[in-house]
Amino acid sequence: MFTLTPLEMEALYLSLLVSGWAVAASLPFGILCAWILARLNFPGKSLVDGLVHLPLVLPPVVVGYFLLVVLGRRGIVGSKLLEWFDITLAFTWKGAAIASAVIAFPLMVRAIRLSLESVDRGLEQAARTLGCGPLRTFFTVTLPLVAPGVLTGVILAFARSLSEFGATITFVSNIPGETRTLPIALYALTQVPGGDEAALRLCVISVAVAFAALLASEILSRRMAARLKA
Amino acid sequence: MLELSARKRQGDFTLDVELQAGPGITALFGPSGSGKTSVINVVAGLSRPDQGRVVVDGRVLFDSKAGVNLPPEARRLGYVFQEGRLFPHLSVAANLRFGRNRIPKAERSIGFDDVVEVLGIGHLLDRRPAGLSGGEKQRVAIGRALLACPRILLMDEPLAALDANRKAELLPFISSLSRRFCIPILYVSHAMDEVLQLADTLVLMDEGKAVANGPAEEILSRTDLRHLTGHGEAGAVVKAKVGGHLAEHGLTSFTFSGGTLLARHVDLPLGSAVRLRIHARDVALATAAPNFLSVRNIIPGRVVSLTPANGHLIDVMLDCGGTILWSQITSLAQTHLQLKPGQTAFALLKAVTVAKEDIAGRVS
Numbered sequence: 001m002f003t004l005t006p007l008e009m010e011a012l013y014l015s016l017l018v019s020g021w022a023v024a025a026s027l028p029f030g031i032l033c034a035w036i037l038a039r040l041n042f043p044g045k046s047l048v049d050g051l052v053h054l055p056l057v058l059p060p061v062v063v064g065y066f067l068l069v070v071l072g073r074r075g076i077v078g079s080k081l082l083e084w085f086d087i088t089l090a091f092t093w094k095g096a097a098i099a100s101a102v103i104a105f106p107l108m109v110r111a112i113r114l115s116l117e118s119v120d121r122g123l124e125q126a127a128r129t130l131g132c133g134p135l136r137t138f139f140t141v142t143l144p145l146v147a148p149g150v151l152t153g154v155i156l157a158f159a160r161s162l163s164e165f166g167a168t169i170t171f172v173s174n175i176p177g178e179t180r181t182l183p184i185a186l187y188a189l190t191q192v193p194g195g196d197e198a199a200l201r202l203c204v205i206s207v208a209v210a211f212a213a214l215l216a217s218e219i220l221s222r223r224m225a226a227r228l229k230a
Numbered sequence: 231m232l233e234l235s236a237r238k239r240q241g242d243f244t245l246d247v248e249l250q251a252g253p254g255i256t257a258l259f260g261p262s263g264s265g266k267t268s269v270i271n272v273v274a275g276l277s278r279p280d281q282g283r284v285v286v287d288g289r290v291l292f293d294s295k296a297g298v299n300l301p302p303e304a305r306r307l308g309y310v311f312q313e314g315r316l317f318p319h320l321s322v323a324a325n326l327r328f329g330r331n332r333i334p335k336a337e338r339s340i341g342f343d344d345v346v347e348v349l350g351i352g353h354l355l356d357r358r359p360a361g362l363s364g365g366e367k368q369r370v371a372i373g374r375a376l377l378a379c380p381r382i383l384l385m386d387e388p389l390a391a392l393d394a395n396r397k398a399e400l401l402p403f404i405s406s407l408s409r410r411f412c413i414p415i416l417y418v419s420h421a422m423d424e425v426l427q428l429a430d431t432l433v434l435m436d437e438g439k440a441v442a443n444g445p446a447e448e449i450l451s452r453t454d455l456r457h458l459t460g461h462g463e464a465g466a467v468v469k470a471k472v473g474g475h476l477a478e479h480g481l482t483s484f485t486f487s488g489g490t491l492l493a494r495h496v497d498l499p500l501g502s503a504v505r506l507r508i509h510a511r512d513v514a515l516a517t518a519a520p521n522f523l524s525v526r527n528i529i530p531g532r533v534v535s536l537t538p539a540n541g542h543l544i545d546v547m548l549d550c551g552g553t554i555l556w557s558q559i560t561s562l563a564q565t566h567l568q569l570k571p572g573q574t575a576f577a578l579l580k581a582v583t584v585a586k587e588d589i590a591g592r593v594s
Contacts, residue, residue, distance in 0.1 A: 127317075129276070129302045129305075129309040130374070132303055228319055
């Protein structure tokens with residue numbers, strides 16, 4: 001039987017915690033951002049579009065370093081967070097969640113935006129003529145219709161967060177019990193002599209988690225598609 | 231009551247209309263691209279005119295001068311779209327209640343069960359739109375708009391996507407809606423058969439303008455509008471009532487202001503108002519009351535005008551007790567008859583030429 005060692009449990013738990021929070025906290029912004037890019041036309045839109053997609057093409061280490069500069073204890077924003085709210089992000093699991101969220105954000109926005117662009121605007125018009133204001137129309141018509149796209153975005157972002165390494169290790173380092181997620185634990189094990197077997201076990205766990213996420217998304221999206229059709 | 235004036239430029243196209251729609255069904259008829267849908271989008275608030283004013287039942291919905299522009303959700307109008315536009319993620323019942331849930335309970339003057347019964351959609355309530363046929367979808371769409379208890383119902387070619395059978399099935403529903411639920415309907419169509427069966431008032435649209443506006447019979451009988459009303463030849467549309475049934479001969483007699491007409495039997499109670507369509511080519515003329523004829527429909531009238539038509543034909547306009555009939559005669563016949571305006575003439579209509587499909591079963 002495959003039983004997890006306390007170290008593996010800790011890494012798995014941290015990975016799920018960090019990825020879960022990364023996705024949950026960035027989802028509202030992701031939807032807003034996707035909506036803005038899909039529906040609005042304004043000067044500088046390409047610039048915003050480029051900024052949103054930047055983490056996709058930048059080396060994650062660059063993103064991590066940038067986060068450290070901005071959100072670190074002495075950073076422009078980080079120092080204020082510490083001073084006003086007593087919040088520290090650098091070298092905590094919350095920081096790891098932010099690093100993951102930033103890296104995964106473009107994937108999430110892309111999926112939701114594509115889905116929003118394919119929504120029949122006529123249905124939104126119909127809702128308006130039936131007495132729904134723009135906001136209510138969004139929540140009662142648009143959002144349910146883009147639910148499959150939102151789900152895809154969430155799964156993609158979750159999977160990307162699980163595999164996040166570069167930005168995380170640069171921003172929050174490798175702290176056991178705080179920021180040592182699966183990929184970081186795996187990397188640490190490959191650096192010590194005789195860590196091969198333990199590293200392999202972490203590989204298996206990573207594969208299992210990723211696969212479970214994909215499977216879950218497949219089942220959910222099939223159910224959603226069935227709901228919209230039948 | 232709807233009062234509308236709107237000007238809007240969209241590229242090369244300019245919409246410039248002014249029209250009123252009272253109770254009953256007002257049809258907006260015209261070729262595609264004539265601006266019919268633009269008009270109801272302006273009324274619904276889905277499109278904003280450059281200048282104009284939209285008033286429904288005394289309530290100003292749009293006024294460019296006063297800077298009033300209510301959003302669609304505040305206008306309380308029902309809109310039935312050509313493609314139905316049902317919400318695919320909701321059941322039929324939830325679709326029907328969608329607009330209704332947005333209005334105060336006290337204002338829900340139209341009963342849910344009433345509408346479901348009239349439209350015959352009770353067995354569909356638990357289904358989802360994707361599983362419905364085209365006709366069922368349109369009925370649900372009509373129900374959804376009605377249940378929001380709108381002040382006016384806007385219908386944008388709701389039957390255009392349906393086959394002839396479904397269309398024939400739905401037409402009577404629509405025709406009875408306005409009366410049954412006391413809601414004026416603005417009905418966009420480019421199909422003359424729908425207009426004949428539905429319209430109380432007809433607005434003819436062409437190139438973004440309302441060319442003519444008035445009672446349907448009057449507009450449809452005018453020759454100067456023939457190029458727009460879509461028949462290449464003159465014809466009259468006559469309002470009549472069922473006067474009696476001659477069951478043994480398979481005929482029904484209809485009374486109108488000019489006399490009595492016989493046509494193929496229709497299964498309608500006595501007194502039902504119908505609309506008869508009489509093509510000019512089916513009407514012969516006699517200057518004296520003819521005898522010994524197989525033709526049973528002989529209506530006396532007065533010649534109003536003679537208009538040359540295509541070829542060597544002449545359209546003769548007759549006033550028969552206030553109802554206008556048209557007759558098409560050859561120029562040869564005219565040289566013999568020497569008809570002049572003001573002269574008495576007899577219109578000879580073959581009973582069978584009053585086709586059943588031209589009889590609209592509308593009571594007004």
